Amino acid sequence: MTTIQEQQRIQTEFQEKMNQDELLNCMRCGFCLPTCPTYIESGYQESHSPRGRIALMKAVVDGVIEPDEDFERSLDLCLGCRACEPVCPSGVNYGHLLEDARDIVNQNKRFSMPVKVVRNAVFKGLFPHQERMRGLTGLIGFYQRSGLQKVARGTGVMKLFPESLATMEKVLPKVPTMKEMKNRPEHLEPIGAKTHKVAFFSGCLMDTMFMDTNNATMKLLQLAGCEIVIPKEQACCGALHGHSGEKEDAKALARRNIKAFEDTGVDYIITNAGGCGAFLVDYDHLLKDDSEWKERAQGFADKIKDISQILVEVGFHEKVPLELPHQIITYQDSCHLRNVMKTASAPRTLLQSIKGIQYQEMENADRCCGSAGIYNIVESEMSMQLLDSKMVQAKATHATTIVTANPGCLLQMKLGIEREGLSGKMRGVHIVDLLLEAAQTK
Amino acid sequence: MLSNTVKEKIISIVSPANFDDSKTGRLVYSYDATPNFQSMPDAVVSPRNKQEVSQVVKLCNEFQIPIVPRGSGTNLCAGTCPTEGGIVLLFKHMNKILEVDEENLTATVQPGVVTLDLIHAVEPKGLFYPPDPSSMKISTIGGNINENSGGLRGLKYGVTRDYVIGLEAVLPNGDIITTGGKLAKDVAGYDFTRLLVGSEGTLAVITEATLKLIPMPETKQTMLALYQDLEAAAKSVSKIIASKIIPATLEFLDQPTLKVVEDFAKIGLPTDVKAVLLIEQDGPREVVERDMARIAEVCKEEKAVSVQLAQTEAEAEALRTARRSALSALARLAPTTILEDATVPRSEIARMVNAINGIAEKYDLNICTFGHAGDGNLHPTCATDSRNHDEMERVEKAFAEIFEKAIEFGGTITGEHGVGVMKAPYLELKLGEAGIAAMKAVKMALDPNNIMNPGKVFAKDSRKRVVV
Ligand SMILES: Cc1cc2nc3c(=O)[nH]c(=O)nc-3n(C[C@H](O)[C@H](O)[C@H](O)COP(=O)(O)OP(=O)(O)OC[C@H]3O[C@@H](n4cnc5c(N)ncnc54)[C@H](O)[C@@H]3O)c2cc1C
Ligand code: SF4
Ligand code: SF4
Numbered sequence: 001m002t003t004i005q006e007q008q009r010i011q012t013e014f015q016e017k018m019n020q021d022e023l024l025n026c027m028r029c030g031f032c033l034p035t036c037p038t039y040i041e042s043g044y045q046e047s048h049s050p051r052g053r054i055a056l057m058k059a060v061v062d063g064v065i066e067p068d069e070d071f072e073r074s075l076d077l078c079l080g081c082r083a084c085e086p087v088c089p090s091g092v093n094y095g096h097l098l099e100d101a102r103d104i105v106n107q108n109k110r111f112s113m114p115v116k117v118v119r120n121a122v123f124k125g126l127f128p129h130q131e132r133m134r135g136l137t138g139l140i141g142f143y144q145r146s147g148l149q150k151v152a153r154g155t156g157v158m159k160l161f162p163e164s165l166a167t168m169e170k171v172l173p174k175v176p177t178m179k180e181m182k183n184r185p186e187h188l189e190p191i192g193a194k195t196h197k198v199a200f201f202s203g204c205l206m207d208t209m210f211m212d213t214n215n216a217t218m219k220l221l222q223l224a225g226c227e228i229v230i231p232k233e234q235a236c237c238g239a240l241h242g243h244s245g246e247k248e249d250a251k252a253l254a255r256r257n258i259k260a261f262e263d264t265g266v267d268y269i270i271t272n273a274g275g276c277g278a279f280l281v282d283y284d285h286l287l288k289d290d291s292e293w294k295e296r297a298q299g300f301a302d303k304i305k306d307i308s309q310i311l312v313e314v315g316f317h318e319k320v321p322l323e324l325p326h327q328i329i330t331y332q333d334s335c336h337l338r339n340v341m342k343t344a345s346a347p348r349t350l351l352q353s354i355k356g357i358q359y360q361e362m363e364n365a366d367r368c369c370g371s372a373g374i375y376n377i378v379e380s381e382m383s384m385q386l387l388d389s390k391m392v393q394a395k396a397t398h399a400t401t402i403v404t405a406n407p408g409c410l411l412q413m414k415l416g417i418e419r420e421g422l423s424g425k426m427r428g429v430h431i432v433d434l435l436l437e438a439a440q441t442k
Numbered sequence: 443m444l445s446n447t448v449k450e451k452i453i454s455i456v457s458p459a460n461f462d463d464s465k466t467g468r469l470v471y472s473y474d475a476t477p478n479f480q481s482m483p484d485a486v487v488s489p490r491n492k493q494e495v496s497q498v499v500k501l502c503n504e505f506q507i508p509i510v511p512r513g514s515g516t517n518l519c520a521g522t523c524p525t526e527g528g529i530v531l532l533f534k535h536m537n538k539i540l541e542v543d544e545e546n547l548t549a550t551v552q553p554g555v556v557t558l559d560l561i562h563a564v565e566p567k568g569l570f571y572p573p574d575p576s577s578m579k580i581s582t583i584g585g586n587i588n589e590n591s592g593g594l595r596g597l598k599y600g601v602t603r604d605y606v607i608g609l610e611a612v613l614p615n616g617d618i619i620t621t622g623g624k625l626a627k628d629v630a631g632y633d634f635t636r637l638l639v640g641s642e643g644t645l646a647v648i649t650e651a652t653l654k655l656i657p658m659p660e661t662k663q664t665m666l667a668l669y670q671d672l673e674a675a676a677k678s679v680s681k682i683i684a685s686k687i688i689p690a691t692l693e694f695l696d697q698p699t700l701k702v703v704e705d706f707a708k709i710g711l712p713t714d715v716k717a718v719l720l721i722e723q724d725g726p727r728e729v730v731e732r733d734m735a736r737i738a739e740v741c742k743e744e745k746a747v748s749v750q751l752a753q754t755e756a757e758a759e760a761l762r763t764a765r766r767s768a769l770s771a772l773a774r775l776a777p778t779t780i781l782e783d784a785t786v787p788r789s790e791i792a793r794m795v796n797a798i799n800g801i802a803e804k805y806d807l808n809i810c811t812f813g814h815a816g817d818g819n820l821h822p823t824c825a826t827d828s829r830n831h832d833e834m835e836r837v838e839k840a841f842a843e844i845f846e847k848a849i850e851f852g853g854t855i856t857g858e859h860g861v862g863v864m865k866a867p868y869l870e871l872k873l874g875e876a877g878i879a880a881m882k883a884v885k886m887a888l889d890p891n892n893i894m895n896p897g898k899v900f901a902k903d904s905r906k907r908v909v910v
Contacts, residue, residue, distance in 0.1 A: 024828075027773035028475045030516045030580045034556075044534040046515075052470040059469050064480075070466035089706045089770030 002069065002109060009108040010067045014060045018100055023058045026051065026092045032084035037368045038077050041385050047074045050084035050094055057101050067105065075101055077382060079375055080243050081335035081368035086342075095340070096285060099242055106245030123246045127204055127236045128253060134181045137208035140172060168377075171414035176211045188218060188228040195225035195314045199266040199303075201257075203276050204236035210407050216436040217272045217307055223439065224316040226270075233260035239279035242286065243373050254283045255293060258300045268305040272432055274334025274406035275373070277341050280304045306337060307432055308346040308405065317353035322438040324354050330362045330399035331431075332369055332390070332413060334406035347405055347431055354438045360397040364390075371412035383412075384419075391416045394426075402428045444484045444529075448505050452487055452529075455497045460488040460535070471530045474515035474522040475577075476864060477778050478828050483510065483524035488532040492610065492618060492649040495531070499647060499893075500616030502529065508896050511643040513554065513585030516577040518781055519862025521589065521642050525897045531647065533584055539563050540650070546624045547655045548607065553584025553648050560653075569655040572599035575858070576766035584648050590640030592858040594691045594722075594762065597816035599656075601858065603639045608652030611638060614645075614889040624652060637884070642860050643895040645888050659724035662690070663734050664758035667741040668715040668748045672696060672799070675717040676792030678744040679815045682721075683788060685740060687733050691722035692816025693765050694791075699812040699823075702771040707764040715747060719815065720765050722758075768812045768821075775808065775825035782841055783865075784848040785857030788818040797847045798822045804843075805836040819857035845871060866901035 002010075032050040033039055039049035046052040053074055059065045075098070082095045111119060127133065184207065198221060206214050221228055234257055238250035257280070261269055271277035281304045287297040311317065329351055338344045344366070352359045370376055370386030394402055394416070402417070404410045413428035420426075444452075444463070453461045462468070463485040473480045484507075489495045502509050508528025515522045524530055533554030541550040542564055549564060549571065557578040561571050574593035575581055581591065587609075592601040608622035621634040638646055669675040679692060695703065695718045704711040712718065719741070723733045738749045752758035773779040786794045795811060798820070802809035813820035822844055824837050845855050845868050855861075855868045870878055882900060885892075 021777060024777040025773065027477065027770060027779050028473055028515075029770040029773075030475060030514055030577070031767070031770055033514065033580050044537075046470040047466050049470075055470055055473060056466060064482075065465045065469050068465060070464050074466060089767040090773035091706065 002067070002072065006109055007066045007068065010105055011060055011063065013104045013108060014057070014067070014101070015063075017104060018057060018061050019097065020061065022093060022097055023054060023061065025090050026054045026058075027090050028055070029089070032088050032094075035083045035087050037079060037081065037083065037370075037386055038382065041382060041389070042077075048077055050088075053078060054092065054094070054097065057097060072105060075105065077379060079335070079368050079370070079372040081372060082339040083335060083366065083368065086339055095282075099247070102243070102245035103247040104245075119244075119246075123241050123244065123249055127240060128249070130204055130207070130235065133204045133208045133236075134178060137175050137181065140175050140209070144172075144174060167415050167418050168411065171411060171418050173209060173212070175209055181208055181211060184230060184232075186230050186232055188222055188230075190225045190227050191222045193225050194227055196267045196310070197227045197229070197265065198310070199261050199264045199269045200228050200230045201234065201237070201261075201269055201271045201276065201280065201304075202230055203271070203273055205407055206273050206276070210410075210430070213272065213407075213430045213433055216430075217270070217432045219436055220307065220311060220316070220432055220439070221270065223320055224311055224314045226310070226314075229264050229266060231260040231264060235260070237276040237279045239275050240373055242279060247286075250279075251286060251290070254286055254297065258283065258293065258296050261300060261303075262296065266303065268310060269300070269303045270305055270307055270310060272307045272405070272430075274306070274337030274341065274343075275408055277304055277306050278336030281341060304341075306341055306343045306346070306405070308350055309343050311435075312346040312349050317350050320439050322354040322435065324356045324434075324438045326356050326358070327401055328358045328360050328397065328399040329354075329401045329403060329434075330360050330394060330397040331365060331403045332362065332394075332409055333366045334404060334409050335368050335372070337405050338366055347403070350431065350435060351403060354435075360399055362397050362399070363393045365393075369409055369412045369416070371406075371408040373408060376412060376415070387412060387416045387419070391420050395420070400426050401434070402426065403431050403434055404428065405431050444507065445505075448501065448507065449485070451501055452485070452498060455494050455501070456487055456489050460490065462486045471512065471515070471522075471532070472524065474512075474517050474520065476518050476520040476523065476862070477780055479520040479523040479525075479863065481523050481525045482527070483530040484527050486530045486532055488534055490535045492612065495647055495649055496612045496616045496618055498529075498531070499612050499614060502893050503614055503616060503891055506891050506893060509647070509893055510895055511584065511588070511647050513582030513588075514556070514577075514580045516581050517585060517589055517860060517862065518783070519589075519642075519856070519860040519864040521860055521862035521895070521898055523863065525863060528893075528896075533582065536649070537582075542567060542569070542655075543624065544569070547657075548624050549653045549655055551583050551651055551653065553582060553587075553651065555583045557581050557583060557586055564655055565658065568658045570658040571605065571653065571655055573602045573605055576769065583651055583653070587639055587648055587651060588641060588643050589860040590858070592814065592817070592819065594693060594765065594814065596814055596819075596858075597692050598688045598690045603636065605654045606635055606639050606651055607654050609635050609638055609648055610650035611646040611648050614891065614894050618649070619646075622652065640860070642862060642898055644885060644899055645894060647894075659690075661727045661730050662722060662724040662758070663730050664752040664761055665721045665734060665738065666750050666752070666761060667719040667721060667738075667746040668712055668750075669717045669719070669745065670715055670747050671745060672717050672795055673792050674745040675719055676795050676815070678719060678741050678746065679791050680789050681740050681744060682737055683816070685736065687723075687736060689721050689733070689737065689816060690724045691720065691762075693720040693813070694718070694815035694820075695720070695765065695768060695812040696795075696810055698775075698808075698810040699768055699772060702774050703764050703768050705774065706767055706771040707760065709760045709764055711764060712748075719746075720761055765812075769823065772810055772823050772825060775810075776827055778826050778828040779823060780826060780837060780841070781821055781823040782844065783819070783821060783856045783859040784844050784853060785817075785819045786848055786851045786853035788816065790851040790853065791815055791818060791820070794820060794848065794851055794853070798844055801840050801843050801847070805840040807833070807836060807840055809840070814857070817857070818853065861899045863898060866899060869899065869901065
């Protein structure tokens, strides 16, 4: 429940803080409607479309409606996938509007106690602290290795959790041990002739739960002739905070990262998670009102590059022989990689250059899979609806391998495979893991 | 506000899930693509079939509740803005393609079918549905029919009207009628089909339509002709048609439009020229090649600085898509974009373009022009800011002058976007008093309680356009 007082505060802040020009920029042409997953899945409800959400934000600013429950519902159900942006001829920056709106709503709401505890734990206690992330991952590792997992599954405790969470438990990767996680090198030499000096953004989740993928990324970069530095001081990118209306926390993390990478003297900062990358390239916007940091943020943002992009740029796929046993492979875009970092063709180029595979483009590969940060947990129902549609398209390709470029999407694909009862017949894999596999198969 | 009795009755017809009177639910149907119009409906109702439509309409007639039928709300005349409240009737459930009849070359569809979905459904069968408004990815057939929409192919193939051969409609008293059908010939009584096409939701609710399809043209070529002189481009248009060639598409874009479109589409459109013609011809290969060669000649005679043929279908599609995005891309220029729809006989295109530029200068306004040059349908578009009241007044005056000019040149106040609320004050300019009276008589006969989209088409007082 949002009280009347809370609503009034939200309304006032909307009037003060929302970018009114951006809101007016939407000329309501509706070009964005057919790209919006929530509009389609809600049975064509305008309140769950980008045009509708923008109109609602504007109406709150104009005082035509109050920011009531339904209004929040409309914002909550948005995936933040930003598929509506590239198709908008007026160039409305929907992502920024959404971030601002969520920030205002969340900062002026008194959450119920349990929600507050969870939010605090996640946003303040966990993600900004790499050692705690390791701790949590270590705990999952303990759970997996100790036999507890078997017990939990046997007793059916998992049935107490929402469906997506319960299944998630099954698809989490085998996590590394504490010792493995702590031994991240800080500098790596290229293999063969040097092409670039790059820094690697290791990420919080990627460097714990998906550590193997990070190691594979580094290996690929080395093979591509990159000298790599991995600054120890770097932190979580802040995307989760930014998208959940915790903007100040996101800014603090941004400053920490900018500082960590500033004096590395590298050509690029490489990311291997679409979600992080897109948030990092947007640091200049995040810190636009901070005179001290604005330019530094710009310098940082200009250097961000996704792994697949740099690999194509240095001709990795032409230099290094890539081969796999025969299989059909399809690719699920990471929304933010595609819509914000504008990287759609590089991953496909890389995959198509693997000998032995048959690449099959999936219908609507550019549509969100429903993972979207913590969306699949907090909006489980819509998320699963999206995932089901996605799996229909995935199955139609007859692929046995679904490739993604973001940890969230990867888990979601694994979840989809599990839900369809296809584990064993189909697998989900991060593009860098597959590329390394292909580079090593001779 | 709807009374509780009415509310309960509607809910009992359509079920609770298809009735929404929440504030959010109503707000998102309070506008359409027309700038500066907004007005809340009392409720949003989504019927699932014609019986439900009929029952809802009957009820509204009894209680004199306005009905605003709505497709995707992409119209540009405030046609779906519920200016007098009442219910918005939504066709999101009625969106099925019921039949594609390959023997009679027809398609039967529900009103909520998205135009592009229909095109995609018939093309693999070698059939062609020509009406292609730039909004076709979103617009619905019901909306197309009620606005009599045209598109890039209008010059050669005509507009929506030319493809609607049968309708099923619910009259304001709740009666269900059918008009026309699959027949190629039918002269039984008044042509109600034609009366309902372009009626902007003011006469009846369309619940089903039978559309004419034609065989898919064998080939198509796309060309871009560049000009350093607006008039030269406009003259080329008249001359191409005077040389007895009817291209499938003949579109015009001026420099400011080119710039914003390129800014969005990034396909390498030339932005250093004053105007561009996008020309397409389709049909048998020999004919297309011959026509395109002749068109290229004409363009060069008329001082085109360059004439380029698209090399691949992908390139051609990129050009068409870019053209279709012109309107929304213009919205990048300023907070408010006011697009108009003045149409003149095509021989007058050059004079009209000149007149528009003169008027823009006179009122010190930024007006870009693009449009379906081949059918004389121009879209002078003003980039402005609705918060600047002084400028808005000048916009008002400028557009009034543009319409008067269009009429003076033998044209009309709208070529495809409809009258709605936007153009209502000007209708008399085109029809005269007697014309208006005749049309009102038809409206009164079918809809004596004025429940169907009231306030649209007929203005309370003529000539003054209300923008702000
Ligand atoms: C960017 C852009 C480009 C455009 N380009 C073109 C173009 O090239 N050519 C063109 O002609 N138009 C164009 N339009 C205008 C608009 O898209 C068309 O008028 C379109 O046909 C509207 O379809 P819709 O489904 O959105 O209808 P709506 O806007 O929802 O409704 C249009 C009218 O039809 C009525 N209506 C809708 N369904 C029914 C029904 N079942 N029964 C009775 N009445 C009904 C409504 O009451 C309203 O009066 C453009 C619009 C935009 C925003
Ligand atoms: S495409 Fe852009 S301008 Fe058009 S309705 Fe969507 S956000 Fe608004
Ligand atoms: S971000 Fe995605 S879900 Fe949200 S409005 Fe845009 S397209 Fe729809």
